[in-house]
Amino acid sequence: MNITVIGRGRVGGAGRGLAQMWTAAGHTVTTLDRDGGDAAGADVIIVAVPASAIAEALGKVTGLAGQVTIDTCNVFYGRPEGFSSLARHIKAITGGPTAKAFSTNFAALYGCVRHQLARPSNLFAADPKARTVTEQLSRDAGNDPVYVGFLDLGARLLEDGFAFTRAIAGDQGPCFSRYTGPEGL
Template sequence: MAPLPSGAQTRQPIAVIGAGHIGGTVGALWVKAGHPVMFASRNPAELKPLVEQLGPLARAGTVAQAIRYADVIFLAVPYKALPQIGADNKADLKDKVVLDACNAVAGRDGDMAQQALATGVGVATQGYLPGTHVVRAFNTLGYHVLEAEANRPAPRLAIPLAGDDANAVRIAQDLVRDAGFDPVLVGGLDTARRFQQRGDPGYGQQATATELKRKLGLAP
């Protein structure tokens, strides 16, 4: 996949898997920035009010349809859903960029949550989605914060990122900007453990890029 140039005029198609609070909010921000977005759920008919509200750039589909629709996929589903998504769509997911906003929560996701947290959620996600280029993004803040703070006057709110593939990271950075935030690259996918759950230094921080880098000990 060619690198995505900066700016919403690129009209990068995006698949949003899981159109709940986080997926619906971030996907709507991308639609408003000019990106065609397919929102997916197990029952696409339930997404009709959302896509009608967002206009002609938004559409609804099944998970399989959405994965085929775009080379960039935003995942915002319960973490326990990832193994099945990866198994059911292995061929269509190959070589695609996956922005992973799924958090591992023991009370909801069971033993696999503890395993993912121990391994590092980013690394664990890559294992469930072989052949993709995973970037952790948009997992640290609630949807109400994302909705309220998007596109605020500078300095914008920062979103931490972690990924191993340089091109996938560039795409994620551009999409964070298009959603109305400043990306902060923490490092490779293994560094996503620095913002994977409550209590980690990069999690839940309503901070500017300069402030977040300082909290994480990154170069300004």
């Protein structure tokens, strides 16, 4: 799969982020920073920039043509006016099927994912046409995908739930989560 990651920080970065994990899984990954670039050859677009930089970063990318897009951004200071979630904002710009994923995982732990006794969960919400790709990329990054619903409701739940995840980390540091039935423990 051809993946273009917009953002070279801890989440998307080629050095230790999702780009590195997907390259190791056999995908072709191109990373762009906030200065933009061309995404015309991408099957999937990953948006991994600060929420306040979404419009500016995507505005500098050419070749956005309705590809599946995965929003990894977190809300720290509010959402753009008129959008129920960051994912809806991104979808309005890219025009393609969109998912919200990799936003409840701590990027500082990406290098440890494959060494866990049980695969951590990756909570995600998605448009139907983005679901299969998001599940595959979750598995390829060493996580078990956990679908929380359609984008319109699920993205907002994930964004609002991030405060809970950060509260837990405030006491014990960055951590993994696992959501499974009894057979998975």
